[in-house]
Amino acid sequence: MKAEPGDSGTTRLSSRRGLIKGAALGVALPSAAALLGPVLATPARAATPAASATASATAALPDFAPVPAASFGPAVNSDGYFVGQIKGNLYWVTDSYYQAMFLTTREGVVVVDAPPTIGNNLLRAIQEVTRSLGRPSRVTHMIYSHNHADHIGGAGLFGGRVERIAHVQTRELLRRAADPNRPLPTTTFKNNLVVEVGGERLELAYHGPNHSPDNIFIYAPAYNTLMLVDVIFPGWAPFKNLAESQDIPGWIGAHETAHAYPWTTLVGGHLGRLGIRADLDVQRDYVGDLQNSVRKTLTTMDPTPFFEKYGATGNGWAIFKTYLDAAAQQAAAPVISAYLGKLAAADVFTLENASAMINSMRIDYDVLGPFGNHA
Numbered sequence: 001m002k003a004e005p006g007d008s009g010t011t012r013l014s015s016r017r018g019l020i021k022g023a024a025l026g027v028a029l030p031s032a033a034a035l036l037g038p039v040l041a042t043p044a045r046a047a048t049p050a051a052s053a054t055a056s057a058t059a060a061l062p063d064f065a066p067v068p069a070a071s072f073g074p075a076v077n078s079d080g081y082f083v084g085q086i087k088g089n090l091y092w093v094t095d096s097y098y099q100a101m102f103l104t105t106r107e108g109v110v111v112v113d114a115p116p117t118i119g120n121n122l123l124r125a126i127q128e129v130t131r132s133l134g135r136p137s138r139v140t141h142m143i144y145s146h147n148h149a150d151h152i153g154g155a156g157l158f159g160g161r162v163e164r165i166a167h168v169q170t171r172e173l174l175r176r177a178a179d180p181n182r183p184l185p186t187t188t189f190k191n192n193l194v195v196e197v198g199g200e201r202l203e204l205a206y207h208g209p210n211h212s213p214d215n216i217f218i219y220a221p222a223y224n225t226l227m228l229v230d231v232i233f234p235g236w237a238p239f240k241n242l243a244e245s246q247d248i249p250g251w252i253g254a255h256e257t258a259h260a261y262p263w264t265t266l267v268g269g270h271l272g273r274l275g276i277r278a279d280l281d282v283q284r285d286y287v288g289d290l291q292n293s294v295r296k297t298l299t300t301m302d303p304t305p306f307f308e309k310y311g312a313t314g315n316g317w318a319i320f321k322t323y324l325d326a327a328a329q330q331a332a333a334p335v336i337s338a339y340l341g342k343l344a345a346a347d348v349f350t351l352e353n354a355s356a357m358i359n360s361m362r363i364d365y366d367v368l369g370p371f372g373n374h375a
């Protein structure tokens with residue numbers, strides 16, 4: 001994590017309001033209008049065909065196990081956000097779906113990420129805190145955790161005078177995206193970057209691809225806080241397909257890298273609360289249990305019915321699809337029952353997580369089951 005002298009990749013720097021208003025998790029059940037804003041906020045007349053179609057679509061949706069109370073974070077205010085002090089001059093903001101972090105300094109504010117769902121509320125939160133502290137409220141630096149629009153698509157709200165810092169690959173991916181909401185970084189780094197502004201310090205490190213090719217670790221050593229986005233989901237099962245990770249072995253490895261940092265507080269980028277070390281432990285267990293269950297399924301599940309049913313038709317993809325779907329069901333089942341009540345939404349995304357783990361075990365780890373080396 002220390003800057004590496006002589007490494008060309010190391011640099012030292014000295015120097016829809018209302019979109020989800022009132023729709024915060026655990027605070028109130030969001031109405032569709034509150035979630036989707038003006039699009040659906042047009043007066044809904046009862047008993048119109050559209051209204052009854054909406055009602056029956058709602059009724060057809062599945063029910064899931066209740067979210068454990070410990071998975072919720074603090075309530076959001078009437079504007080739809082919560083801002084809280086992590087420690088010292090370090091703060092975090094959430095709308096209960098996404099999270100950003102910021103550091104107040106003598107010279108201005110350093111923000112990490114700008115999720116569009118928080119949007120202008122991030123500016124409000126910064127104003128609120130800096131005003132009460134009598135510190136400068138101007139955002140001078142913005143750090144991108146990674147290139148994904150759902151975490152930095154609000155960056156355009158901060159104007160052009162901000163120094164934007166990101167990994168070199170983030171710049172390449174954003175260049176390709178050409179998205180005005182995600183302006184290109186002005187400073188990039190390859191391995192490590194220490195950001196020092198107004199007496200405060202953040203250590204940025206690249207440890208290889210994980211959730212995305214460019215996802216970085218952001219560490220505030222004075223406050224023992226690690227921000228690592230889309231890897232650890234405190235209190236919750238990981239998002240669909242193992243957090244839609246582009247490099248699953250890298251994503252699994254990122255748990256170990258995170259473990260090696262001496263943090264006590266984790267900002268995971270999602271949902272409504274901060275993480276503690278026990279949250280990392282339980283997610284490592286979940287991922288390990290899922291991996292074991294998938295391995296067991298791939299090495300023991302009988303593929304005969306799938307070949308018998310579709311082999312004669314010559315439809316090879318039908319064999320694969322039905323086999324892989326059945327394997328995901330079988331591998332997910334014990335993990336869902338083990339984590340229900342421990343991790344929120346274990347019954348929501350574990351099937352897709354098992355499916356993603358199966359693909360990774362097959363192609364990254366060579367656990368090919370019936371599709372291994374021919375005798």
Ligand SMILES: [Zn+2]
Pocket residue numbers: 146148151211212230
């Ligand atoms: Zn992402």
